[in-house]
Amino acid sequence: MAVLLTGCTTQPNTSGPPPTTTTSAPPAVKEVPQRPLRMAGGLALSYVQPETAARVLCSPSAPPHPVLVHFEPDIGGRKPNCRITDARGRHAIDLSLKQASSTTFTGNDKIADHDAMVTEKTGKVFVETPVSDAMNIREISPQWPILLAEADTADATLLREYLAKVLPELTKDADRLAVYPGGGVDLKSVTVTPDVFHDLAKPLQALQLCQIAKETLGLKPSRVTENGVCVAKLPDGSDLTFRPEPTSRTKADYERTVGGRPASADNRDVRVRLRDDIPLDIIFSQQHESFGEKVVAVLGQK
Structure with missing residues (x-):
């Protein structure tokens, strides 16, 4: 924090108490923790x-x-x-x-x-x-x-x-994105990059989640969307969905762990915090927690 103190110089006054000097300080500047960042434009x-x-x-x-x-x-x-x-x-x-x-x-x-x-x-x-x-x-x-x-x-x-x-x-394009009216994204093979997953554009996050579903879970991806959702098909034909979601939760709000990472569950979904320093969760259905744990093992902070 940088603080500037200002004051003034006065001549002695012997007829009464010394004059009061006011001190003003500029607004405080906030120190924000830094982290490695993948740039986007x-x-x-x-x-x-x-x-x-x-x-x-x-x-x-x-x-x-x-x-x-x-x-x-x-x-x-x-x-x-x-x-x-x-x-x-x-x-x-x-x-x-x-x-x-x-x-x-x-x-x-x-x-x-x-x-x-x-x-x-x-x-x-x-x-x-x-x-x-x-x-x-x-x-x-x-x-x-x-x-x-x-x-x-x-x-x-x-x-x-x-x-x-x-x-x-x-305004310089960092990644080539093909998003169609309605929010659809072409399914394609991509390289999974756990170290920068959190900084990727959401369509690329969806593609990487589906790549993990294919390579690690042995499932067939069926759909990705511009807001980060990956949908893969289970052997019984039902859908398995993963999605990243920003969060304002603190560590105390996660009452359990999945794959060694802080996790929280409601009546339907499980959300897992991937990294301590980044407010981003991966969300999947409770009934598919065993699949979600394997995804967390790939993307979660070690």
Whole structure:
């Protein structure tokens, strides 16, 4: 935490008590634990889990911005939000991802050659710009394809400068994704990457879950979706479903273990925390726990 103390110098006053000197401190800057991060951009950024998106938005630019140097991603697991401040917390911009309200985007400005909608209201400046090609934006989707940036009007120049530095990276496609209207994804063989599974776009997470179902469980994958769901067929023809889900649960909320990892169960499903430092669970049916345990053995933190 960086704290600035300010004061003033006065002449001695012999006629009464010494004058009071007020001390002011800037807002506290929050220290957030760091972790290795697989970067995402473009369409893939709109599909990664919220904690990953928050960390991507809070990744320092290169070369660093001369003023905005402190990064506070929301690592609670639910919101893709990031706050970036100067070293003392006096100047700040907030970045987040939001769902598109239509299938087209029309801006009134450009930042780093990207269309942007810039508005001002009640002492704030807001900038919206797509992180992926507007043609890929669908109105009904679990994506957050629009980057929303805001700052105090007094920091509008800082905001534009920072966006000009980071937009080329945030809009650069990191992975090639083929998602069809309705959320379908082509089934195909992929390499399972346990070390970065949590940072993958959800369609890729679904493909890796189905690859594990095929290689480790000996089952036939039947369907994957854009929100991370893998469905495989059991020998009796019924469905086995795995899905990743962000969570705000603490360690105390998991009352048991599966495959050595913290787990919790309700009347229907089991959820297993894959890693201690990342708010992401794998969910599967209670009746299929033996299959789920094998998936956890592949993806879970060792």
